[in-house]
């Protein structure tokens with residue numbers, strides 16, 4: 469127990485301040501694909517790692533030591549080997565490969581480096597808001613190449629956790645509004661054999677997603693509906709449930725209320741709505757990941773991460789009832805606010 473008269477040591481502040489060092493070490497090692505190298509050749513001598521990448525031995529050793537300090541590598545022979553965590557998530561081609569997400573987050577540090585401007589001006593810094601409406605831009609080739617693949621890596625575990633926490637066995641047709649890479653649709657269809665799903669997203673995103681749905685062998689159960697949930701007057705009908713995963717946190721309250729009214733109109737009476745997100749506590753004092761994701765939304769969008777209480781109020785105002793929050797644990801979502809069309 470700390471003596472109440474003694475101030476706590478500053479170690480925690482040092483850990484917080486150096487968080488970016490850890491994130492950058494992981495991002496650079498991932499970009500160099502070091503974990504795939506070490507999966508194929510555990511214990512590869514440091515000099516050989518350096519030679520393969522055409523870099524000096526000094527930075528190779530420092531990067532590998534940092535990754536070992538992060539508990540992603542262990543010493544083996546004259547070099548290093550992956551820990552089970554690195555072997556599962558950081559080796560390219562593995563089913564749960566997380567590297568696409570790490571690289572996408574790393575790209576967004578450009579906006580985070582200008583957080584002062586975002587805070588001072590209440591504007592996103594990851595795109596130019598005078599030039600475009602949102603970050604979801606077909607013209608941004610780098611975003612197009614990485615964002616939706618990275619969303620899949622983030623959302624597949626969230627979808628599995630949601631599917632286990634919330635019984636969707638009674639749902640026959642799910643409309644996934646802004647469904648992106650179809651992670652939820654693929655995972656939920658795998659879990660619920662009688663489920664069919666429709667991914668509504670921008671036309672160029674549907675084209676990116678088509679291949680993934682086909683690869684999953686689910687082209688007969690997951691349909692793609694090119695559309696625009698902001699501009700289209702109505703959402704596609706014929707579904708008994710609507711999912712909004714990491715959609716609401718991209719937009720401000722009036723926009724979200726309008727999206728929820730469209731969802732309500734598209735559902736039959738008794739239809740289910742599910743909002744899956746990293747939820748900020750009603751007291752707005754955490755948890756840390758939703759709170760930081762909310763700040764990430766300041767940098768990247770016009771939105772923020774909202775609370776169950778805020779969603780509950782908007783859902784009720786839109787005509788939904790029986791609002792409840794289902795909790796689970798995943799890197800991209802820690803709960804879902806669920807309601808029924810009266």
Ligand SMILES: C[S@@+](CC[C@H](N)C(=O)[O-])C[C@H]1O[C@@H](n2cnc3c(N)ncnc32)[C@H](O)[C@@H]1O
Pocket residue numbers: 604619620623645646647648649650651652668669670673695696697698699712713714715718
């Ligand atoms: C943060 S991603 C979430 C993707 C997916 N729901 C998931 O959780 O993996 C937001 C999605 O909304 C889509 N989106 C943004 N604006 C849209 C619009 N006006 N109409 C349709 N989809 C839109 C984006 O293309 C993107 O796929």
